[in-house]
Amino acid sequence: MRIGARNQLIGKVTEIKKNGIMVLVKVEVPAKSKMASVMTEESLKDLGIKVGDKVEVIVKAVNVLLLKR
Amino acid sequence: MRIGARNQLIGKVTEIKKNGIMVLVKVEVPAKSKMASVMTEESLKDLGIKVGDKVEVIVKAVNVLLLKR
């Protein structure tokens, strides 16, 4: 399967927080960097992921903001 | 300075591709993972970044999609 997005990282689910219709899923990507995804609880059920599972983290490049300090 | 987003990685600019009003900036984050940002050429000028510069990569968690193979 191929995905039309410039950002594709492999990660491991470290935490799932539920409260309301939205859930927050935390993922550890290489070098212990932390990422997070917010999705509906329905999408979480469809994904069927739990802490410890391997997932792919996808972000379209247009949604990536760069800052320079 | 503090930023209201769950995804904040440090990276180094590895390539800048320009063609049209949009530019594609590639960034290497820890563990040699690659990320990319698309922005307007005007934003690139304001940022004032060039290959080799350190940048922060910011993504709101709502714009992160998870997949499970």
Place this chain on the structure above:
Amino acid sequence: MRIGARNQLIGKVTEIKKNGIMVLVKVEVPAKSKMASVMTEESLKDLGIKVGDKVEVIVKAVNVLLLKR
């Protein structure tokens, strides 16, 4: 493979317009509805799609706006 997004439609690529680093891909979904995706030319190459190919159209629900006339 499972995808953490509420909007998943099947479509057929009807047109690809390239000019600059971004490309516009048009897709026909059921009932002859038309949808469109903008991505980088690099993502298009990775996807490897051409007119006539079947694709999946994915949109996170947070990026869907509703209007009422």
Place this chain on the structure above:
Amino acid sequence: MRIGARNQLIGKVTEIKKNGIMVLVKVEVPAKSKMASVMTEESLKDLGIKVGDKVEVIVKAVNVLLLKR
């Protein structure tokens, strides 16, 4: 009224789920395809929609991801 987005479908609201400050609105578009929008509860009130209402579903093309299996 004209809208600057490539994706504009007509649909009918089939379900509204509320819990927390966000709500999930499900919409049936032509050919019985299902779409969904997440918005704030405040936006839902302003929209004034209920199950059975006709709505327009708007998505900017940059927020549409294509996959190929």
Place this chain on the structure above:
Amino acid sequence: MRIGARNQLIGKVTEIKKNGIMVLVKVEVPAKSKMASVMTEESLKDLGIKVGDKVEVIVKAVNVLLLKR
């Protein structure tokens, strides 16, 4: 017409830059603040706007990032 988004400002088009399939439209909102929208050239044609026209600027709250210096 009602719109399901928390950010709705009225503005006036001050500049349109075209190059490639994407265009950049600059808008002056109240108090001389400047905003900008990137869309496909096709969407610009459908909108039919030109410099000096009044437009509405719509942003979903999930796509708004806050910073604190």
Place this chain on the structure above:
Amino acid sequence: MRIGARNQLIGKVTEIKKNGIMVLVKVEVPAKSKMASVMTEESLKDLGIKVGDKVEVIVKAVNVLLLKR
């Protein structure tokens, strides 16, 4: 610090609504215009903002939709 986004306004926090993992932050920008941001409660804690604080409102131009009535 420089930010790679076309929309950067200064505002003052007027209200914070919490319920579930997401929060809604309302901001008054110049000329009494109102804007709003939805973020995770965790991001709100990291930001450390409260009603009355000055914040910067950042939006990438690709996430700005224009309408013409």
